[in-house]
Amino acid sequence: MNVLQINGLTKSYGKIRAVNGLTMSLESGQVMGLLGPNGSGKTTTLGIILGILHSDSGSYEWFGGQYGQAEARRHIGAILETPNFYPYLDADDNLDIYRRIKELPKQNFDQILDRVGLLERRKSKFHTYSLGMKQRLAVAATLIGDPDVLIFDEPTNGLDPNGIADMRNIIQGIANEGKTVLMASHILDEVEKICSHVTILQKGHLLASGPVGHILTDNRFVIVDSEDNHKLKRVFSSVAGVVNISDKDNMLALEVEASIGATRVNQIASEAGIWLCHLEERKNTLEDEFLEITHKHTNNQ
Numbered sequence: 458m459n460v461l462q463i464n465g466l467t468k469s470y471g472k473i474r475a476v477n478g479l480t481m482s483l484e485s486g487q488v489m490g491l492l493g494p495n496g497s498g499k500t501t502t503l504g505i506i507l508g509i510l511h512s513d514s515g516s517y518e519w520f521g522g523q524y525g526q527a528e529a530r531r532h533i534g535a536i537l538e539t540p541n542f543y544p545y546l547d548a549d550d551n552l553d554i555y556r557r558i559k560e561l562p563k564q565n566f567d568q569i570l571d572r573v574g575l576l577e578r579r580k581s582k583f584h585t586y587s588l589g590m591k592q593r594l595a596v597a598a599t600l601i602g603d604p605d606v607l608i609f610d611e612p613t614n615g616l617d618p619n620g621i622a623d624m625r626n627i628i629q630g631i632a633n634e635g636k637t638v639l640m641a642s643h644i645l646d647e648v649e650k651i652c653s654h655v656t657i658l659q660k661g662h663l664l665a666s667g668p669v670g671h672i673l674t675d676n677r678f679v680i681v682d683s684e685d686n687h688k689l690k691r692v693f694s695s696v697a698g699v700v701n702i703s704d705k706d707n708m709l710a711l712e713v714e715a716s717i718g719a720t721r722v723n724q725i726a727s728e729a730g731i732w733l734c735h736l737e738e739r740k741n742t743l744e745d746e747f748l749e750i751t752h753k754h755t756n757n758q
Contacts, residue, residue, distance in 0.1 A: 458485045459521060460606055460637050461506065466515035468501050468661075475501040477661035479515070483606075483639055488632045490648035490669070491641040492747065493658035499641035500538060502658075503610055507535055520605075531559055534599030535608035540591060544584035548575055548594055551583055555598045566597065573597045573627055589620035596627055607631055609640045613647055625651055649743040657750055665750045670740040673749065675715045676700055679722045682708040682735035692729045693722075708735060 461483040468476040476498040483489050491499045504510035506517050508526065519529040542551040552566050570576045573593040578586070586594065592612060599607050609628065613621045628651055632638050642648050648655055649669055656666040665672045683689050686709055693699050693711055701712040711722065719738040726733050 459483070460485050460487075461517065461519055461639075462521075463502075463506065463517045464515055466502065466505060466517060467513045468498075468505060468510065469513055474661050476505070476512070479658075479661070479663050481656050481663060481666055483637065485605075485637055486635055488638040488651060488653045489640070490652035490655040491639060491658065492643070492645070492648050492655050492743075494643050496660070497643075497658040498661040499643075499658060500610055501661075503535070503537055503608060503639075503641055507533070507537060507608070509537065531561075531602060532605045533608060534601065534604040534606070535610075536595045536599055536612060537608070537610045540595030540598070542583045542591070542594065545582050547582055548579040548597070551594065552598055552601060556601050559602050561602045564601075566601075569597045569600045572600070572630070574623065587620075589616050589623060592616065592620070592624060593627065596624070600631075604636075606637045606639065609638070611642055612640065613642070613644065621647065645744050645747055655743065657747060659751055665746070669743055670746070672746050673741060676712050677715065677718075677738060677740045679711045679713055679717075679719055680705060680708055680735065680737040680739070681711060681722060681726070681733055683726070683731050683733050685731060688729070689726065689731050692725065692731065696725060 459482050463479055463481050466476050466479040467474070479498070479502060491502065493499055501510060505512045508530065520532065524532065543554070548570060549566060552569070556564065567576065570579050573596050575590060575593055575597065578590065583591070583594070596612070612628065613624050616624060625647060628638065628640065632651070640648070640652065652669055654667065655669050655672065657664040681689065690702055690709060693702055698714040698717045699711055700714065703710045713722070719736055723733060723736055
């Protein structure tokens with residue numbers, strides 16, 4: 458089921474086209490990374506689908522249109538850009554403001570605050586919080602009302618390595634419950650660790666969208682080494698399902714179809730009388746895909 462459908466979304470600021478005919482979908486249960494460098498249109502896109510900004514053209518629809526706009530918004534929790542809280546209120550009071558904005562019944566926030574690691578600091582004023590604590594309170598605010606969809610805009614921005622790891626664990630915990638997550642980021646490593654799917658934007662253009670590691674192809678790579686790599690290369694050059702062979706750090710990188718794995722590669726080598734001293738299988742990394750996709754787009758402009 459499509460939780461969100463975007464069709465031909467366009468938004469300009471003067472001569473700058475922030476979003477350019479964007480069409481994409483978000484399915485229930487997906488953890489989607491909206492990936493791109495600063496200025497690629499990520500925050501503008503989130504602002505439009507949250508009803509904060511108006512698009513110049515195009516449309517979007519939440520939950521297949523089964524709710525009105527106000528009701529749909531109650532099923533979404535979101536952080537957009539820098540979280541805004543009252544500096545001299547504590548966590549409970551700040552969260553209660555968010556609860557009232559969503560027009561939800563009065564509640565305590567024990568479970569939410571415990572989840573984001575702020576239960577012991579719930580009565581501390583917001584201005585005494587570290588940046589990581591402020592980000593965790595922002596995540597707590599998105600969880601009010603147990604929404605179906607969570608939207609995070611650069612949730613690890615400015616955090617130190619420990620803060621990044623904490624935020625990653627919180628978001629992964631949310632995703633593991635089956636929630637649908639849309640996370641905008643420019644950090645490849647974090648998107649790859651958290652997300653199941655990715656949409657790549659550049660200067661407002663959609664470049665690619667699909668499962669992490671499988672946007673370009675389902676092929677995988679098997680890295681091999683032996684005492685006679687010239688013979689090894691000749692052997693695999695004639696094997697069906699081996700798409701490409703390249704040199705990698707004085708070893709061979711075999712690009713193979715999904716039906717061929719490391720076990721089959723080892724078998725083929727041994728049958729040819731070649732004993733492997735290195736055998737490593739890996740799928741495409743997000744960095745591999747991102748660099749190839751953006752490079753192709755730049756060269757085609």
